[in-house]
Amino acid sequence: MLTLRRSKERGHAQHGWLDTYHSFSFAGYYDPQHMGFGPLRVINEDRVSPAKGFGSHAHDNMEILTYVLSGALAHKDSMGNVETLYPNDLQRMSAGTGIVHSEFNGSSTEPVHFLQIWLEPAKQDLKPSYQQLSLTEEQKLGKLVRVAAPAGTGGALTLHQDAEVFIGQVEAGGSLSHAINPGRQAWLHLIRGEATVNGQTLATGDAVAVTNEAALTIEGVAPNSEVLLFDLK
Numbered sequence: 001m002l003t004l005r006r007s008k009e010r011g012h013a014q015h016g017w018l019d020t021y022h023s024f025s026f027a028g029y030y031d032p033q034h035m036g037f038g039p040l041r042v043i044n045e046d047r048v049s050p051a052k053g054f055g056s057h058a059h060d061n062m063e064i065l066t067y068v069l070s071g072a073l074a075h076k077d078s079m080g081n082v083e084t085l086y087p088n089d090l091q092r093m094s095a096g097t098g099i100v101h102s103e104f105n106g107s108s109t110e111p112v113h114f115l116q117i118w119l120e121p122a123k124q125d126l127k128p129s130y131q132q133l134s135l136t137e138e139q140k141l142g143k144l145v146r147v148a149a150p151a152g153t154g155g156a157l158t159l160h161q162d163a164e165v166f167i168g169q170v171e172a173g174g175s176l177s178h179a180i181n182p183g184r185q186a187w188l189h190l191i192r193g194e195a196t197v198n199g200q201t202l203a204t205g206d207a208v209a210v211t212n213e214a215a216l217t218i219e220g221v222a223p224n225s226e227v228l229l230f231d232l233k
Contacts, residue, residue: 001212002198005034007205010045017052021045023189023207037187037209038232039161042118045205047111048073053104059095061126063119063159065148066091066103067167067228069191071112077101081130085114088135090147092157096126115191115228121160131157135167144168144176144229166229170195170220178216178229186210186231188218193225 011022011029022029023043024036036042041062053074066073066085073085077093078100085091093099105112133156139145148165152158159165170176180186188197189207196219197208210216218227 001210002200003209003211004200004202005207005209007203007207010205017049019047021205036120037230038185039120039122039163040117040187040230040232041120042116043189043207043228044116045113046116047113048105049111050105051108054102056100056102058098058100059093060098061121061124062095063121063161064093064095065115065117065119065157065165067115067117069113069115071110071114072106073112073114074104074106075101077130079128079130083132085132088137088140090133090135090157092131092133092148092159094121094126094129094158094160096121096128099128115189117165119159119161119163122162123160126160129158133157137169140167140169140226141224142168142170142174142176144178144227162233164231166231167191167226168218168229169224169226170218172220172223172225174220176218176227178218178231180210180213180215180231184231184233186213186216186229188216188230189228191226191228193223194221195219195225195227196221 144166148157
């Protein structure tokens with residue numbers, strides 16, 4: 001079964017320096033019908049104005065993924081990591097027993113656009129840790145790239161949860177496929193473009209919750225449509 005979550009149905013907040021959309025309940029947006037999906041708790045699509053950002057703040061017991069879509073994102077945390085992420089870069093923080101971090105637009109002239117993703121860990125109070133991964137457009141085109149998985153399978157970022165995360169691009173007229181093992185479910189978010197998922201048409205920002213399906217077929221309608229796929233227990 002596929003359950004659509006249209007982009008326009010997401011929570012939205014405009015804070016001046018921050019334009020943000022929430023796929024699930026977050027901060028001032030509360031929807032009891034959309035509290036998360038399995039261990040997937042947050043997908044926020046954020047656009048941050050030049051030289052603005054999120055000041056130092058704390059998290060614990062959460063797997064946090066950030067994927068930069070355009071611009072530059074300057075990261076600093078209490079583990080000593082100081083990094084700037086650019087388009088196609090991902091970072092993973094396991095907050096565990098507790099971290100403090102900040103995320104700022106690394107440019108004084110251009111906005112930064114990124115996805116912030118939270119997954120609940122399978123175990124509490126892990127040792128905090130950080131990883132980073134860079135993709136290329138060539139790597140993503142025509143395939144689903146595993147970017148996060150338990151124990152860092154195949155060079156992916158390490159998740160402390162029975163979850164796999166994939167990113168891929170599909171050309172107009174092309175297709176991608178993904179098998180879903182029995183007892184598992186999926187969430188697919190269309191980052192940009194237009195595509196069909198098992199016959200359902202998705203536009204930029206749309207998503208679909210997938211249950212009781214053996215496989216997904218993603219067919220491109222617009223050029224270079226990009227998808228974010230979660231395979232979850």
